[in-house]
Amino acid sequence: MTQRWRLLLHGARNAFDNMAIDEAILRTVAVGDVPATLRFYTWEPSAVSIGYFQGVEQEVDLAACRREGVDVIRRITGGGAVFHDREGEITYSLMLQGNAPGVPQNVLDSYGVFCQGLVLGLRRLGLEATFAPINDIAVNGRKISGNAQTRRFGGVLQHGTVLCDVNPALMFTLLKVPDAKLRDKLLQTVAERVTSIRRELGAVDPQAVIEALCAGFAAALDAEFIPGVLTEQEAQLAQQIKGERYARREWLFKR
Amino acid sequence: MPDVNGFSSADYKVTGGKLLRVRLRTVPDAQGEPCIAAVSITGDFFMHPEEALEALEAALPGVPLRADVLRERIAPFFAGEVQVIGADVEDFVQLLLAAKP
Structure with a gap:
């Protein structure tokens, strides 16, 4: 049966609001206060995000x-680590309950399910x-999208990026490379391995x-997307999460 | 070579692409064998729930840097409900061994 999802078109926000909003939605969806949600956003200013364990x-x-x-x-x-260029990518996030129908409990399998939405969507644009x-x-063998998932608070969050434009030189100014001597080689490798x-x-x-x-996710998840807004409860929760977690130095330097 | 704080580091590339990194300090046990005193594991892998990594790090102090013992200590963390993606038990064992001072 087709599930009704909420669609949030959020445009540009800073990194701390973006990550706090994803988490606030995850927590709110998980307890059933809002429907499963698909959100699109960009980053202003540009940002580097690192993985939880990095x-x-x-x-x-x-x-x-x-x-x-x-x-x-x-x-x-x-x-x-990902460089989120303010104009170079579109980020999405999916938030749904952990026991939602059609979501494999195996994380690896569920990447396949959610990523199928991206595959179908990009194919609609004429990309193989x-x-x-x-x-x-x-x-064509080159990466155009990277995705990451967590399961917390009784919900599932997957967010990821679709590259619209790549600036490898700036990217490797901001990200450390294991060996500086490899920088030129890495730039060449990015051109060979990454596309936009x-x-x-x-x-x-x-x-x-x-x-x-949206059309890709609708087909992959058997979902219908209804444009909506962040609830007041979610907005307040996001502000709280931002202050307690994402904007804190202790969180950034956790590892 | 350990750094000024006595920590040694190692990177370990998993087949398939993920990069595991470790910083650890050892102390010799009664037989003079290096045992883990403190350890921090980082990298671009996935672990669900994420807190399992902190539990693993907390379980390693006192363990000698020897493959069989490390394997025995790490394996239970990857069993049951924990899902690790992009690396397996043996990768973590090899990572820790690579940091042997």
Whole structure:
């Protein structure tokens, strides 16, 4: 049976609000106060997010981020460091109850289910997208989307990015590379291994990308998306979570 | 080589792409064998629930840096409800061994 989901089109926000809102929705969806939710957003200013288990100083050149005006944040999801260029990507998040029908309890399997929405969406744009386990989407063998999931508070959160445009030089100014001598090689590797909608299609229409991804998720999840807004309860919870977690130095430097 | 604080580090690349990193300090036991005194594991893997990693780190002090003992100590954390994605027990064992001073 088709499930009715809430759709939130959030536009640009800073990293701390973005991550706090995802978590606030997760907690609110988990207890059944709002329906399962699909959210789209971007990052203003640009930001680097690191995975829950990563060491911030191991992964991020904090001085370079300060110089470039780029925020740095630790996610509640695992995975790797991501540069969220303010104009270079579209981020989505899916929040649903942990026991929702059709969601495998096995995390690895559930990546396949949710990522199918991205695959179908990108195909609507004319891209030969395929799921590249564990948690990536590739076009012509090059990564175009990375995704990360957590299961907490009785709910499931998966968020991820679709690359619209890539700036590897800036990315590797902000992210530390294991060996500085490898920088040039890495830049070359990124060009070979990563792609973007602009590179594949020549142009990006963010609105069209979001519409295509919605249609993809609708087909993959048997969902109908009803445009909605963040509730007052969620907005207040997000502010609280931001203050208690994401905006805190202790959280960023946890590892 | 341990750093000025007595910590040694190692990176371990899992087949398939994830990177595990460790910082640890050891103290010799009565036989002079290096045992873990403090350890911090980082990386771009996934673990559900996430707090299982903190529990694993808390269970490692006192354990000698020897494959069989490490395997025995780590395996229970990866059994049951915990799901680790992008790395397995043996990867964590090899990671810790790689940091042997």
